[in-house]
Amino acid sequence: MARTTELRDVLAGPVLDVAPRLLGAVLRHGEVAVRLTEVEAYDGENDPGSHAFRGPTRRNATMFGPPGHLYCYFTYGMHVCCNVVCGAEGRAGAVLVRAGEVVEGIELARARRAGASDRDLARGPARLCRALGLDLGHDGVDLTAGAVRLTLGEPLAEVSTGPRVGLRGAPDRPWRFWATGERSVSAYRPAKRLPGRD
DNA sequence: CGGGCGATGTGCT
DNA sequence: GCACATCGCCCGC
Structure with missing residues (x-):
């Protein structure tokens, strides 16, 4: 199918190209669908903010696999977050899906x-x-x-960028992308500081 | 609306 | 041990 091929090709591109293209895309699981409005790019082993920075482990194995798959992880003792794996296989690029608007299945959501x-x-x-x-x-x-499933939309006309949320490694890289003016974009919280640092 | 704080458990040093 | 790609609740404005 041409549609599937196109999605694979886009996701196989560099993570910083893929991330903004995921804005406006729809992530669906069964009857619930979410239109994505905020994402963050993580550049594998080159990126001190990435789970893949210290190489492959059991937890991050999916990141090192082929693009177009979902990387899910557990954090803070109670939460699950997910990423779209992208870039060449073995490069461990991933885009964290940070926020969106429910466009289908709102009652179940x-x-x-x-x-x-x-x-x-x-x-x-x-x-x-x-x-x-x-x-x-x-x-x-x-x-x-x-x-x-993920379905791409047309690239958005207006995209904003800024630092990623809640990171201590490489906190200044402006690799957070969001749909300008969207109400569903999450609140920005800088990482906690180390005690005694300023 | 925004800041402060506790919850809660897995993974890696 | 301790950090952690967070969240909900409470409080003050």
């Missing part, structure tokens, strides 16, 4: 995110995964076939 406002349903990486019903069992799934 609301049930999964009980207590949250509609604006907050998928506003934040762990919230987005929860709204979509994604967990560690989805680590490694192929986004071009199966229940979890």
Whole structure:
């Protein structure tokens, strides 16, 4: 299928090219679909902020695999976040899916995110995964076939960039991309400082 | 709306 | 041990 081929080709490109192209794309799991409005690029072993910086481990193995798959990880003792693996196989590039707007299946998303406002349903990486019903069992799934799918949209006219959220390694690289003016973009929080540092 | 803080457990030093 | 690609709750403005 031409559509699938195009998606694979785009995701095989350099991570900094792929990241902005994921804005406006739709990530779907079953009946719930989210239009992505905020992402962050992670450049594999070259990037001190990346899970892949210290080489392959059991946890980050999916990052070193072929592009077009989902890398899911567990953090802060309770949250799951997910990335789109991209770039050449072995290069460990990944784009963290940080926020989006629920465009389909909003009732199920609301049930999964009980207590949250509609604006907050998928506003934040762990919230987005929860709204979509994604967990560690989805680590490694192929986004071009199966229940979890990615569909590209037209490139957005206006994209903003800035530093990534909550990182201590390479905090200054402006590798966070978001749809300018979008209400569903997550709040920016700088990384915690080390005590005694300024 | 925004800042401060505790929760909670896995992975790596 | 300790850091961690976070979140929800509480408080003050």
